Amino acid sequence: MKRLLPFFALALAGTSAIAGDVSMAGGDVRFHVPDAWVSIMQSDGDTESQVFQVPGSSAADATLARVSITLQKAPSLLVFQQFDKDYRDRASHLTEYKPGKAKMPTEHVYSAKEGTVRLEYYERYFYANGYAIQLRCIRPSGDAKFSATFDKGCADVAASMPS
Known part of the structure; x- marks a missing residue:
């Protein structure tokens, strides 16, 4: 058993790189993502995702502030458009969903509640290299300095996405 402990410690350390x-x-x-962001989850398969925790100005921000990148093979623009529609539809069913104002057609801005906390969501959709890609940024509101850094x-990240 003692021989397994270093293995488990090493395995756990790798999950929060x-x-x-x-x-x-x-x-x-x-x-590219900011160096301070911590990778907390990654999945492979037909739909691949990577999730990053974004350190915040308070314990609540650090727990709730996160960014995910989800992608799916999309051999055509029609498949990309369906991917975009499916994820936007899912968002509209979140608790107390309230749409915001997007600056471009590839954005989806809204707020919703997670538990008792209202969160701000910013999504951006990309079609590149045969993949439909969703960048989803989620943060609590209220801390202007943290919000500016997070945004x-x-x-x-959006600027570094392939186009």
């Missing part, structure tokens, strides 16, 4: 340059879909999709990080 510091972010930076990220590669998904076997290297077909690459982007800049999301904008930087």
